[in-house]
Amino acid sequence: MKFRPYPVSVAFPESYYTESQILLETALASVPGYSTWRKDDPDPMQNIDLRFAAMPILTKEDLRTHFPEGFLYPGRNLVVGLATKDIEYVKTSGTSGEQVTNIWHQKWWNNSEVASWKLNSNANAVASGTLREAILSSPLSVGFKSDRGDLSMEKRLLDRFLFLNDLADPLAWTDSYMDRMIGEINTFKPVRLEANPSLLSKFCRYIAHNHRSIYQPSLILITYELMSRLHLKHIRSVFNSPVVSSYGSTETGYVFMECEAGKFHQNIDFCRVDFQPLKKEHGGPFIGRILVTVFQNPWTAIIRFNIGDLVRISESQSCSCGRKHGLILSSIEGRTINLTLTTAGFAITQHMADEVISGIDDLEEYKLVQTGKKTYDLFVVCKDSLFHNIARHAHPILKELYGRDATITVKQIDAVAPEVSGKYRIISSDLEIDEETLFENINSQK
Numbered sequence: 001m002k003f004r005p006y007p008v009s010v011a012f013p014e015s016y017y018t019e020s021q022i023l024l025e026t027a028l029a030s031v032p033g034y035s036t037w038r039k040d041d042p043d044p045m046q047n048i049d050l051r052f053a054a055m056p057i058l059t060k061e062d063l064r065t066h067f068p069e070g071f072l073y074p075g076r077n078l079v080v081g082l083a084t085k086d087i088e089y090v091k092t093s094g095t096s097g098e099q100v101t102n103i104w105h106q107k108w109w110n111n112s113e114v115a116s117w118k119l120n121s122n123a124n125a126v127a128s129g130t131l132r133e134a135i136l137s138s139p140l141s142v143g144f145k146s147d148r149g150d151l152s153m154e155k156r157l158l159d160r161f162l163f164l165n166d167l168a169d170p171l172a173w174t175d176s177y178m179d180r181m182i183g184e185i186n187t188f189k190p191v192r193l194e195a196n197p198s199l200l201s202k203f204c205r206y207i208a209h210n211h212r213s214i215y216q217p218s219l220i221l222i223t224y225e226l227m228s229r230l231h232l233k234h235i236r237s238v239f240n241s242p243v244v245s246s247y248g249s250t251e252t253g254y255v256f257m258e259c260e261a262g263k264f265h266q267n268i269d270f271c272r273v274d275f276q277p278l279k280k281e282h283g284g285p286f287i288g289r290i291l292v293t294v295f296q297n298p299w300t301a302i303i304r305f306n307i308g309d310l311v312r313i314s315e316s317q318s319c320s321c322g323r324k325h326g327l328i329l330s331s332i333e334g335r336t337i338n339l340t341l342t343t344a345g346f347a348i349t350q351h352m353a354d355e356v357i358s359g360i361d362d363l364e365e366y367k368l369v370q371t372g373k374k375t376y377d378l379f380v381v382c383k384d385s386l387f388h389n390i391a392r393h394a395h396p397i398l399k400e401l402y403g404r405d406a407t408i409t410v411k412q413i414d415a416v417a418p419e420v421s422g423k424y425r426i427i428s429s430d431l432e433i434d435e436e437t438l439f440e441n442i443n444s445q446k
Ligand SMILES: [Zn+2]
Pocket: 259, 260, 261, 262, 263, 264, 265, 319, 320, 321, 322, 323
């Protein structure tokens, strides 16, 4: 039986397979981090997709263990690369379990980004690498940090980029601080606004509530976090610019880009994406995790990296935008660690839960925590006068999602705080969920 790497048929150019094969064979032959993988290669004459599927999964732990030389491309010299500034070491944010130090090659990252723009016509229309760009993100992710948030605009400018936020804690944003951001956007007139959606949602609520006017960029690019439907509603109340989600990671570069029709297309010139479906009872075969292989990075060989997110594959693999090559997704479903379980033990993705919760009227923010097998706490930020209605609405829809025997508790809070990484985690579970038990064993598909 022919091996099927996806539950649907996906169109790739021939060069995609050639690139996959060269990378895998080079890594198995000469990259030390993959020396233990050689025994898993079934047969060099086999179909390349099957050979990839037979390989282990690369984890953040592997990257840490073998840093810095374990995944270096043959012939590369770290001392020379660092001295000539061709590369540098870049540490990602978060807790010690989340942090990874990467060998960072800026040229590869830039090329990967530029290639991703072709996947959205609005992004492509402003694809020049010289246009003004404002960034609203946590300084723990990117930019300049100050404990008092008092860095002048000049000190937060870097080349063509303006970093709007220098406070690590967004709960410390005052009215005058947000007025500063409004003033800077109106003066700087960014062509692109790149934003963490939680922070942009908070900023937009302030603008809308105070009836302030704000410059409209040509494009709003959402990154750093999965955008909630609630975030989009708040952004839409202030901005009429096209809002586009871009998906990737420090380790992998740009992997998917949302097109103007709302589906996600694979950045095939810069990555290979393998797919491992959730078991049927957990929402498979169209929802699963992605394992990313990086193309065109001359420094490091990253193969089948578990980026930690779930996606939903488009069943039709067609899109009204007309783009044909590469995997097409209907949605990004969120972090695997943000999965919750129904009372019967079935997986619910962040996106699935968000679709339900974001439908509650008058919510400003929320955070859902599964505290036990049948208990769920929903924390909501709203006006005092609206809380009663919100709680009444939340009970039946969450029982519909998680089970008739679910115990739902709704509590009002002042604000949701971000994680140590500076990113928000608005849906999570206190249960120990063993990720590996949720997925189909890929070997059984051969
Ligand atoms: Zn499309």
